[in-house]
Amino acid sequence: MTMRAPACDLPIVFEQASCRVRDATILDRVSLALAAGAPTVLIGPNGAGKTTFIRLAMGLTAPTAGRVTWGGREQAAAVHRAIVFQRPAMLRRSAAANIRYALAAAGVPRAQRRPRASELIALVGLAGLEERPARKLSGGEQQRLALARALAKDPQVLFLDEPTASLDPAATKAIEDVIRAVAARGIKVVMSTHDLGEARRLAGEIVLLHRGRVIESGASEAFFSAPRTEEGRRFIGGELLI
Ligand SMILES: Nc1ncnc2c1ncn2[C@@H]1O[C@H](COP(=O)(O)OP(=O)(O)O)[C@@H](O)[C@H]1O
Numbered sequence: 001m002t003m004r005a006p007a008c009d010l011p012i013v014f015e016q017a018s019c020r021v022r023d024a025t026i027l028d029r030v031s032l033a034l035a036a037g038a039p040t041v042l043i044g045p046n047g048a049g050k051t052t053f054i055r056l057a058m059g060l061t062a063p064t065a066g067r068v069t070w071g072g073r074e075q076a077a078a079v080h081r082a083i084v085f086q087r088p089a090m091l092r093r094s095a096a097a098n099i100r101y102a103l104a105a106a107g108v109p110r111a112q113r114r115p116r117a118s119e120l121i122a123l124v125g126l127a128g129l130e131e132r133p134a135r136k137l138s139g140g141e142q143q144r145l146a147l148a149r150a151l152a153k154d155p156q157v158l159f160l161d162e163p164t165a166s167l168d169p170a171a172t173k174a175i176e177d178v179i180r181a182v183a184a185r186g187i188k189v190v191m192s193t194h195d196l197g198e199a200r201r202l203a204g205e206i207v208l209l210h211r212g213r214v215i216e217s218g219a220s221e222a223f224f225s226a227p228r229t230e231e232g233r234r235f236i237g238g239e240l241l242i
Protein backbone atom coordinates (compact mmCIF):
# COMPACT_ATOMS: atom_id res chain seq x y z
CA MET A 1 0.00 0.00 0.00
CA THR A 2 1.35 3.43 -0.86
CA MET A 3 1.08 6.12 1.77
CA ARG A 4 0.08 9.47 0.47
CA ALA A 5 0.54 12.63 2.46
CA PRO A 6 -2.85 13.98 3.45
CA ALA A 7 -3.86 16.76 1.08
CA CYS A 8 -3.26 20.18 2.56
CA ASP A 9 -5.65 23.05 1.91
CA LEU A 10 -2.90 25.63 2.37
CA PRO A 11 -2.05 27.94 0.86
CA ILE A 12 -5.47 29.21 -0.11
CA VAL A 13 -4.84 31.35 -3.16
CA PHE A 14 -7.17 33.98 -4.60
CA GLU A 15 -6.33 34.80 -8.21
CA GLN A 16 -8.16 37.85 -9.48
CA ALA A 17 -11.22 36.53 -7.71
CA SER A 18 -14.35 38.63 -8.07
CA CYS A 19 -17.85 38.25 -6.76
CA ARG A 20 -20.62 40.09 -8.49
CA VAL A 21 -24.32 39.94 -7.68
CA ARG A 22 -26.39 41.47 -10.46
CA ASP A 23 -24.70 44.83 -11.05
CA ALA A 24 -23.03 45.05 -7.62
CA THR A 25 -19.36 44.14 -7.28
CA ILE A 26 -18.91 42.68 -3.81
CA LEU A 27 -15.32 41.51 -4.28
CA ASP A 28 -13.21 43.05 -6.99
CA ARG A 29 -10.27 41.11 -8.47
CA VAL A 30 -8.78 39.94 -5.20
CA SER A 31 -5.35 38.31 -5.48
CA LEU A 32 -3.97 37.05 -2.21
CA ALA A 33 -2.47 33.96 -0.59
CA LEU A 34 -3.45 32.70 2.86
CA ALA A 35 -0.51 30.67 4.09
CA ALA A 36 0.24 28.65 7.20
CA GLY A 37 1.27 30.70 10.22
CA ALA A 38 -0.17 33.23 12.62
CA PRO A 39 -3.78 34.37 12.17
CA THR A 40 -4.81 36.43 9.17
CA VAL A 41 -7.27 39.12 10.24
CA LEU A 42 -9.57 40.81 7.75
CA ILE A 43 -10.48 44.35 8.66
CA GLY A 44 -12.53 47.00 6.95
CA PRO A 45 -15.78 48.88 7.39
CA ASN A 46 -19.22 47.30 7.20
CA GLY A 47 -19.98 46.19 3.66
CA ALA A 48 -16.30 46.01 2.70
CA GLY A 49 -16.65 42.36 1.65
CA LYS A 50 -15.19 40.55 4.67
CA THR A 51 -17.94 37.95 4.99
CA THR A 52 -17.95 37.35 1.25
CA PHE A 53 -14.17 36.90 1.28
CA ILE A 54 -14.50 34.30 4.04
CA ARG A 55 -17.27 32.48 2.16
CA LEU A 56 -15.06 32.26 -0.94
CA ALA A 57 -12.04 31.07 1.05
CA MET A 58 -14.19 28.43 2.76
CA GLY A 59 -15.59 27.37 -0.62
CA LEU A 60 -19.20 28.20 0.23
CA THR A 61 -19.47 30.71 -2.59
CA ALA A 62 -17.76 30.44 -5.97
CA PRO A 63 -16.14 33.51 -7.50
CA THR A 64 -17.99 34.88 -10.52
CA ALA A 65 -14.58 35.57 -12.13
CA GLY A 66 -11.05 34.50 -11.31
CA ARG A 67 -10.41 31.55 -9.04
CA VAL A 68 -9.67 30.28 -5.58
CA THR A 69 -7.45 27.23 -5.00
CA TRP A 70 -6.68 25.15 -1.92
CA GLY A 71 -3.18 23.67 -1.83
CA GLY A 72 -3.10 24.06 -5.60
CA ARG A 73 -6.42 22.30 -6.13
CA GLU A 74 -9.46 24.03 -7.57
CA GLN A 75 -11.87 21.45 -6.18
CA ALA A 76 -11.22 20.69 -2.53
CA ALA A 77 -14.08 19.46 -0.37
CA ALA A 78 -14.15 21.37 2.90
CA VAL A 79 -13.08 18.41 5.05
CA HIS A 80 -10.01 20.27 6.34
CA ARG A 81 -11.76 23.61 6.78
CA ALA A 82 -14.25 24.77 9.38
CA ILE A 83 -16.20 27.96 9.81
CA VAL A 84 -17.99 29.72 12.64
CA PHE A 85 -20.68 32.05 11.40
CA GLN A 86 -21.50 35.38 12.96
CA ARG A 87 -24.62 34.03 14.68
CA PRO A 88 -24.07 30.32 15.22
CA ALA A 89 -27.19 28.19 15.70
CA MET A 90 -27.13 25.63 18.51
CA LEU A 91 -28.98 22.32 18.63
CA ARG A 92 -31.61 22.06 21.34
CA ARG A 93 -29.34 19.76 23.34
CA SER A 94 -26.64 20.01 25.98
CA ALA A 95 -23.33 21.71 25.24
CA ALA A 96 -21.52 18.36 25.20
CA ALA A 97 -24.16 16.79 22.94
CA ASN A 98 -23.70 19.63 20.45
CA ILE A 99 -20.02 18.74 20.25
CA ARG A 100 -20.61 14.99 20.09
CA TYR A 101 -23.01 15.61 17.22
CA ALA A 102 -20.28 17.52 15.36
CA LEU A 103 -17.76 14.75 16.13
CA ALA A 104 -20.16 12.16 14.71
CA ALA A 105 -20.66 14.30 11.60
CA ALA A 106 -16.87 14.48 11.24
CA GLY A 107 -16.69 10.67 11.28
CA VAL A 108 -15.10 10.29 14.73
CA PRO A 109 -15.85 6.75 16.03
CA ARG A 110 -18.45 6.62 18.83
CA ALA A 111 -16.03 5.40 21.49
CA GLN A 112 -13.79 8.43 20.97
CA ARG A 113 -16.52 11.04 21.04
CA ARG A 114 -16.90 11.50 24.79
CA PRO A 115 -13.18 11.96 25.53
CA ARG A 116 -12.76 14.22 22.49
CA ALA A 117 -15.80 16.28 23.52
CA SER A 118 -14.31 16.75 27.01
CA GLU A 119 -11.01 17.83 25.51
CA LEU A 120 -12.72 20.38 23.27
CA ILE A 121 -14.92 21.67 26.11
CA ALA A 122 -11.78 22.23 28.17
CA LEU A 123 -9.95 23.89 25.28
CA VAL A 124 -12.68 26.52 24.95
CA GLY A 125 -12.97 27.00 28.72
CA LEU A 126 -16.46 25.55 29.18
CA ALA A 127 -15.57 22.78 31.65
CA GLY A 128 -18.42 22.39 34.12
CA LEU A 129 -21.05 23.48 31.60
CA GLU A 130 -21.16 20.18 29.65
CA GLU A 131 -24.75 19.35 30.58
CA ARG A 132 -26.16 22.88 30.28
CA PRO A 133 -28.67 23.22 27.41
CA ALA A 134 -26.64 24.94 24.69
CA ARG A 135 -29.31 27.55 24.08
CA LYS A 136 -29.23 28.55 27.74
CA LEU A 137 -25.55 29.51 27.57
CA SER A 138 -24.60 33.18 27.38
CA GLY A 139 -23.71 34.72 24.02
CA GLY A 140 -20.00 34.41 24.71
CA GLU A 141 -20.33 30.81 25.91
CA GLN A 142 -22.34 29.90 22.83
CA GLN A 143 -19.66 31.46 20.66
CA ARG A 144 -17.01 29.34 22.42
CA LEU A 145 -19.19 26.26 22.00
CA ALA A 146 -19.46 27.06 18.31
CA LEU A 147 -15.66 27.20 18.20
CA ALA A 148 -15.40 23.80 19.89
CA ARG A 149 -17.91 22.39 17.41
CA ALA A 150 -15.91 23.71 14.47
CA LEU A 151 -12.73 22.21 15.96
CA ALA A 152 -14.45 18.81 16.08
CA LYS A 153 -13.57 18.55 12.38
CA ASP A 154 -9.88 18.77 13.31
CA PRO A 155 -9.47 21.44 10.64
CA GLN A 156 -6.28 22.77 9.08
CA VAL A 157 -7.98 26.12 8.61
CA LEU A 158 -10.56 27.78 10.84
CA PHE A 159 -12.62 30.70 9.57
CA LEU A 160 -14.26 33.03 12.08
CA ASP A 161 -16.58 35.81 10.96
CA GLU A 162 -16.56 38.59 13.55
CA PRO A 163 -16.41 36.11 16.44
CA THR A 164 -16.62 38.77 19.15
CA ALA A 165 -19.19 41.11 17.61
CA SER A 166 -21.72 42.11 20.26
CA LEU A 167 -19.80 40.49 23.15
CA ASP A 168 -18.72 42.35 26.28
CA PRO A 169 -15.00 42.79 27.07
CA ALA A 170 -14.74 39.72 29.35
CA ALA A 171 -16.45 37.45 26.82
CA THR A 172 -14.30 38.95 24.07
CA LYS A 173 -11.15 38.18 26.01
CA ALA A 174 -12.27 34.58 26.54
CA ILE A 175 -12.80 34.14 22.79
CA GLU A 176 -9.46 35.76 21.99
CA ASP A 177 -7.74 33.36 24.41
CA VAL A 178 -9.32 30.41 22.60
CA ILE A 179 -8.23 31.81 19.23
CA ARG A 180 -4.65 32.07 20.51
CA ALA A 181 -4.79 28.49 21.81
CA VAL A 182 -6.12 27.28 18.46
CA ALA A 183 -3.41 29.11 16.53
CA ALA A 184 -0.76 27.71 18.90
CA ARG A 185 -1.89 24.23 17.86
CA GLY A 186 -0.88 25.03 14.30
CA ILE A 187 -4.38 25.63 12.97
CA LYS A 188 -4.49 28.47 10.48
CA VAL A 189 -7.02 31.06 11.68
CA VAL A 190 -8.61 33.41 9.17
CA MET A 191 -10.99 35.84 10.83
CA SER A 192 -12.74 39.13 10.34
CA THR A 193 -13.32 41.84 12.87
CA HIS A 194 -14.26 45.47 12.89
CA ASP A 195 -12.41 45.86 16.19
CA LEU A 196 -8.96 47.29 15.50
CA GLY A 197 -7.74 46.44 19.00
CA GLU A 198 -8.65 42.83 18.43
CA ALA A 199 -6.86 42.83 15.07
CA ARG A 200 -3.77 44.24 16.75
CA ARG A 201 -3.90 41.63 19.52
CA LEU A 202 -4.40 38.57 17.32
CA ALA A 203 -3.12 39.15 13.81
CA GLY A 204 0.10 37.91 12.31
CA GLU A 205 -1.11 39.29 9.04
CA ILE A 206 -3.65 41.99 8.21
CA VAL A 207 -5.84 42.28 5.15
CA LEU A 208 -7.60 45.64 4.80
CA LEU A 209 -10.68 45.45 2.59
CA HIS A 210 -12.61 48.43 1.35
CA ARG A 211 -15.40 48.37 -1.21
CA GLY A 212 -14.56 44.83 -2.24
CA ARG A 213 -10.90 45.50 -2.83
CA VAL A 214 -7.80 44.52 -0.94
CA ILE A 215 -6.35 47.91 -0.08
CA GLU A 216 -3.40 46.62 1.87
CA SER A 217 -2.13 43.28 3.17
CA GLY A 218 0.96 42.21 5.03
CA ALA A 219 2.57 41.69 8.41
CA SER A 220 0.45 43.11 11.22
CA GLU A 221 3.28 45.01 12.93
CA ALA A 222 4.25 46.74 9.72
CA PHE A 223 0.65 47.62 8.97
CA PHE A 224 -0.01 49.17 12.35
CA SER A 225 3.31 50.96 12.64
CA ALA A 226 3.55 52.19 9.05
CA PRO A 227 0.52 51.64 6.84
CA ARG A 228 1.40 52.06 3.20
CA THR A 229 -1.89 53.50 2.01
CA GLU A 230 -3.98 56.55 2.76
CA GLU A 231 -6.98 54.30 3.54
CA GLY A 232 -4.82 52.29 5.93
CA ARG A 233 -3.70 55.43 7.75
CA ARG A 234 -7.24 56.72 7.99
CA PHE A 235 -8.64 53.39 9.17
CA ILE A 236 -6.02 53.07 11.91
CA GLY A 237 -6.68 56.68 12.85
CA GLY A 238 -10.29 55.77 13.55
CA GLU A 239 -11.73 57.64 10.61
CA LEU A 240 -14.74 56.20 8.90
CA LEU A 241 -14.01 54.75 5.51
CA ILE A 242 -17.10 55.17 3.37
N1 LIG B 1 -25.96 37.87 -1.86
C1 LIG B 1 -25.83 39.19 -1.94
N2 LIG B 1 -26.58 39.91 -2.80
C2 LIG B 1 -26.45 41.24 -2.89
N3 LIG B 1 -25.58 41.96 -2.17
C3 LIG B 1 -24.82 41.32 -1.30
C4 LIG B 1 -24.89 39.90 -1.13
N4 LIG B 1 -23.99 39.53 -0.18
C5 LIG B 1 -23.39 40.66 0.21
N5 LIG B 1 -23.88 41.74 -0.45
C6 LIG B 1 -23.42 43.13 -0.31
O1 LIG B 1 -22.04 43.15 -0.53
C7 LIG B 1 -21.38 44.03 0.34
C8 LIG B 1 -20.30 43.30 1.12
O2 LIG B 1 -20.93 42.40 2.00
P1 LIG B 1 -20.16 41.57 3.12
O3 LIG B 1 -19.25 40.61 2.47
O4 LIG B 1 -21.22 41.02 3.99
O5 LIG B 1 -19.32 42.70 3.85
P2 LIG B 1 -18.80 42.80 5.37
O6 LIG B 1 -18.80 41.43 5.93
O7 LIG B 1 -17.43 43.40 5.26
O8 LIG B 1 -19.73 43.71 6.09
C9 LIG B 1 -22.46 44.63 1.22
O9 LIG B 1 -22.79 45.90 0.69
C10 LIG B 1 -23.60 43.66 1.09
O10 LIG B 1 -24.83 44.31 1.25
Ligand SMILES: [Mg+2]
Binds near residue numbers: 051052
Ligand atom coordinates in the same frame (compact mmCIF):
# COMPACT_ATOMS: atom_id res chain seq x y z
MG1 LIG C 1 -19.68 40.62 7.58
